[in-house]
Amino acid sequence: MQVRQISSCTSPAVWMLPRLTSRRTLLWELYMCDRHDALAAQLTGAHNPVRRGRQPVNREVRCGTLHDHQPIEGALALHGRTWLVLQTLAGTWLEQLTEAAQWQADIDGPDAAALAEIVRVAAAGPDDPAVQVRVLDLLARAETAAVERRWVAQYGQLP
Ligand SMILES: [Zn+2]
Numbered sequence: 459m460q461v462r463q464i465s466s467c468t469s470p471a472v473w474m475l476p477r478l479t480s481r482r483t484l485l486w487e488l489y490m491c492d493r494h495d496a497l498a499a500q501l502t503g504a505h506n507p508v509r510r511g512r513q514p515v516n517r518e519v520r521c522g523t524l525h526d527h528q529p530i531e532g533a534l535a536l537h538g539r540t541w542l543v544l545q546t547l548a549g550t551w552l553e554q555l556t557e558a559a560q561w562q563a564d565i566d567g568p569d570a571a572a573l574a575e576i577v578r579v580a581a582a583g584p585d586d587p588a589v590q591v592r593v594l595d596l597l598a599r600a601e602t603a604a605v606e607r608r609w610v611a612q613y614g615q616l617p
Pocket residue numbers: 465467468469490491492493494521522
């Protein structure tokens with residue numbers, strides 16, 4: 459399970475939304491405060507707030523915490539909903555990641571250096587579970603940095 463942080467909000471979460479497959483396999487759990495329930499719509503691709511299925515949180519978890527239980531293919535697709543611009547959803551996860559990194563390099567984007575490093579790590583052994591864990595960790599760090607950068611651009615400073 460990968461712990462991700464998809465908001466810069468420091469409020470405690472009051473809701474948790476789980477996402478399951480049709481076979482009841484847990485994909486991810488998103489924690490959010492009352493002000494940021496739009497995060498659920500962002501992850502699910504919904505146009506309206508997603509309230510069905512969410513549960514009250516009774517332990518200390520920060521808003522924007524995401525527990526991602528998916529294999530790397532699904533995790534990468536979900537990064538595509540939070541910060542990473544994926545050029546294609548075809549091909550292997552490494553091909554998708556490589557294309558995203560190439561595009562960031564082409565536009566001289568703020569995530570270009572981080573993504574180039576992640577591709578380098580990934581290419582060393584894409585089928586190696588230890589490499590995949592490392593890639594997911596690096597993606598989560600890059601995601602947090604990208605989310606914070608966007609927050610600063612929007613609000614001027616971190617909370
Ligand atoms: Zn919040």
